[in-house]
Amino acid sequence: MKELAGRLVALDPDAAAAVRVIAYFDRLVEGRAGLETIVRGAAVLSGCPARLDDASRHIHLEVDSEGTRRDRPTPPRPEWMRAPVVPGADSTLWLERAGPPNAVDAMVLERAAAAARGALERTSGRTRPSGPADGPAAVEVLIDGSLPESVRVRAAAQLGLGAASRARAIALEDGKAVIRAVAEAADEDPTAGDLREGGRRAGIGPAVAVADLPSSWAAAQTALRLTAEGTARDPGPRVVHADDLGGLAVLASAVGPDTRPVPDVLALERAAQAAGWMLQTLDAVAASPSMRAAAAALTMHHSTLQDRFAQAERLLGWSLHDPQGRLRLQLALALRRLHRNPPGHRPG
């Protein structure tokens, strides 16, 4: 049927072809055609593959440009043209080609979506919810922003997460993802404690609507980059909440695998070479509200800490007594972690 699409364009490059598209779908609607026939119409009239997703009805249907139904689902691309079948719901008709749509594409999207809406309304009483075996209810689906929202919401439902629930994505040190539902009343995140006890390094994404889990996942991965082993060589928190990052998230995006360390980070590394206690001490100083609290955290005498402090300032080359110097220290420590955990790297 590519011939038909070709001829549509050749015979009527613009408006008249759109009129024929209208006639085509009007005829299908009149004849109460089924969803596959409608999606096939969209494919052959636009000359590119088409698909329909409806999460709540568990419908996923793909047709290639020849009008043949594909046996296996394939991942969609975010740049493809699409139209909502049911406005405000999780039902989408796609043309598998990057936009912007030409006159025929636009008309196909509009008319096919309208026809599909009618068919769905007519048949919705016949569909029944399918169980988890229906598809891969993998967590990966929920956090994959390249998949249509409808697919992600359907996968969430299979994990017991309704479209209205809120959840966090958690990035673990082995690259795995965990999704945790967030109880509405709870201010505390119950997962953080579990993870600390489990001892695994983790970045915890913000609580979001199920459909926004890809963004929570992205933030969780950033937070994971700012975690540390918690050892003398790599002191710092093993669990980091993305909610607490503030501007550090922006800093993280500036440090890639090929980014050269700034002089403060190099100075930090040199200082670390000079004394085995250096990093842990500096981390405690940076993380504590006062010198006294830092000494307590390190279980050392206040005056011992004062001595180490002076040595550290000499090696680093800047003062740690004023707020600006302490900010430099905090940034240098954060940058060191970001360099140690570049994007895509699995720490630990």
Place this chain on the structure above:
Amino acid sequence: MTIAPADRDATPDEAGRAATVSAGAVGPPPPFDVELAAGLEAFGFSVDAPFSAEDLLTQTRSGAALFTVPDEVLTGNGAFAVEDRLVPGPPGAPEVSLLISRPAKDAAAPAAADRLLPAVYFMHGGGMIIGNNRLGISEIQEWSRELGGLVGISVEYRLAPENPHPAPVEDCYAGLLWTVEHADELGIDPNRIVIAGTSAGGGLCAAVALLARDRGGPTVAGQLLMCPMLDDRNDTVSAVQMAGRGVWDRAANEVGWRSLLGDLRGGPDVSPYAAPARAEDLSNLPPAFVDVGSAETFRDEDVAYASRIWRAGGQAELHVWPGGFHGFDGLAPHATLSRQARAARLAWLRRIIAD
């Protein structure tokens, strides 16, 4: 309506007509399949306005887009090697052009090839008055892909009204004779040649099978009759019922037959080699495949033809596709019904000629 009343002693020739009429009053036309009708309209045809006589003899014949097959389509983008051969025509008539398509990988030195391919000898459609031998070649190539390779031969027969009967059918027969005689040279297995045709080509195909039988000509493995145009009388129930509907209605059919037969059309002296429905004897024919839509002019003459082959003790496979208009699978190839129709042909061919 000019349909004779039911007659239990009707000759075989009349059986199809009489049986349908005796079944009761003729109702409205069967509805078109919805996906097919939508496809037809997208083409710019109307389901309610068939070709007019003027369309047929002027604009459609002057090389309109619908009837043009560009070279890259003809070769399946290089998958097929295609050549034109001029071969002897009927006695005293001009040479006949054959379009020969074979898989590109089998194209070199076909006569020396280590395997002989089956072949489909094809007659295009067009109401006896339009078309060319490039039309329909793509489906033959599709069969070739599906069946592991075959040679397609499409004959450029002369068209009516400039060349009335018997010019078209004799051209087709001459081309078949040459093909069978040159099977070796073409790398064709002579035992696996199927003759095939669409619409007017289906009628010519049925007629070629009759000619081959009656003249002691070549025995072919099967005859593939796709919505064949068989009966010049043009007065079956379906012809009457579908008047004004689809792309090829009773009026268009009248133009075609009158072009081929002139004033003989519908009279007592029409040769079965012009209109195979006129044949008294349908025995000893190669196995037939007949398909047709339930919503087209040719429905009843095609059903009758298959029934008469059975009655004569022959082998036929008949498919009547519900809601199909004439040529539906070519005009709306994506539709479910079109896919199933093509699959049925392929399955038959596989049985008849595949290894």
